[in-house]
Amino acid sequence: MNDTTQTQGTLRSEARIARGGLHRLRQDLFVDAFAFRPMPPLEDAKVSWWVPKGLQHWARWLPHFAVGFFSVCVLLLTFTESYTSGPLRGVLVGGFSLLVAIPPMLTLFRPVGAFWLSLGAFLLSMGAHAFAPVYGTSPIVSSAYPTHLVVMALVVLRTRPRLAVEMWLVTFGVAGVLSVLIGGSDAGDLPPVAVFSGVLLVTAAAVRAWREERRQVVETRTVTAEERGRRTLLEERALIARELHDVVAHHMSVIAIQAEAAPYRVENTPPELATSFATIRENAVAALAELRRILGVVRSADPDAFAESDPEAPQPTLATLDSLLDSVRSAGLNVEAVVTGAPRPLPQGVELSAYRIVQEGLSNALRHSPGADARVEISYVLGGIGLRIVNGPPSRLAKPSPGAGHGVLGMRERVQMLGGEMTADHTEDGGFEVAAFIPVGSAADDAATGGQQA
Known part of the structure; x- marks a missing residue:
């Protein structure tokens, strides 16, 4: 059975x-x-x-x-x-x-x-x-x-x-x-003809399968490269969002503190004015809590090469550029910094983006041009700030850098977010140059000055 x-x-x-x-x-x-x-x-x-x-x-x-x-x-x-x-x-x-x-x-x-x-x-x-x-x-x-x-x-x-x-x-x-x-008389010739045809068709099928496999590999590599670029862009935007969160959170905290302290600086404060200050403080605290709730998820480890280890440390500015230069010099890059124009306070977002652009430009020089000299030029002009990071040709072969190659994309995102312009290209002697201009309006200057005074 x-x-x-x-x-x-x-x-x-x-x-x-x-x-x-x-x-x-x-x-x-x-x-x-x-x-x-x-x-x-x-x-x-x-x-x-x-x-x-x-x-x-x-x-x-x-x-x-x-x-x-x-x-x-x-x-x-x-x-x-x-x-x-x-x-x-x-x-x-x-x-x-x-x-x-x-x-x-x-x-x-x-x-x-x-x-x-x-x-x-x-x-x-x-x-x-x-x-x-x-x-x-x-x-x-x-x-x-x-x-x-x-x-x-x-x-x-x-x-x-x-x-x-x-x-x-x-x-x-x-x-x-x-x-x-x-x-027919040719019936006996059919078996060898069939064998010969089978061999030829199997060969053609193998060629077709090989071509299809190559096409799929190329498509996979293309999709992988696009996905890597998209992921790098998202990571850079997340980093920008985290830094903007810190900047906005600082100013909102200042607003809340000033609104809370304002009624005590005036004798016999009218009830209407005290109520307005209390409302301002409540709105500032609510906005700060909402900002932290929405953007707090992006407060992850800093992927930058020279990021501070303390997540609560203040965000870097151009005033702390010397420590960055010392870091890259200790890493083996001979860098020279030149500042033209009269340094002045800039909005915190502009200061932070300018610092990050210089940082990424020097990081790229370290990775892709070992042994080269670099030069950082910072120009304070009437309408904004100009940045130029240029390095010479490498003196030795650069080691492979997995995951690198999208730093320029992040710098461009920062500059475009602030309404500026940027160029990045190879120089005639085999080096690389990054030039950016970030506009700074009078309103932004006033806001930066006011924030520092507060």
């Missing part, structure tokens, strides 16, 4: 596998067999390295030209033989030649349909060999099988690897049945 149940289960499994194979065969070769599937031209990157720029547009269509040339060569066999044949034979050979020559070109637009047309030509050539030896010796009839083999290879390269097995089974299954029915 158990053996019978196991045998029935095995048969059901085999029947399920067979139904699945037949379903895939039907989907691949019968459903929408003549659907329009044009082959796109080659990508520019695949022809840009070996074709002159003026010919790149035409080189993208090189596979189409090659397939068309092959079809034309097959077609020329017809005309050559038609001129040397009688009228009836010329018409028959000409019609058959079209049936043989069209499928290779058709693979560019309707690959599965091209296979069926080519299979029909191949089966007709087998009949011609069996029933009409005169026509069977024709070069165009003899070329039906090689052309069909080329068509099958093109279809595999254009679609999916499993079609190689499906087309091979259909072709030589039908050809084997036909050879038995007609009893």
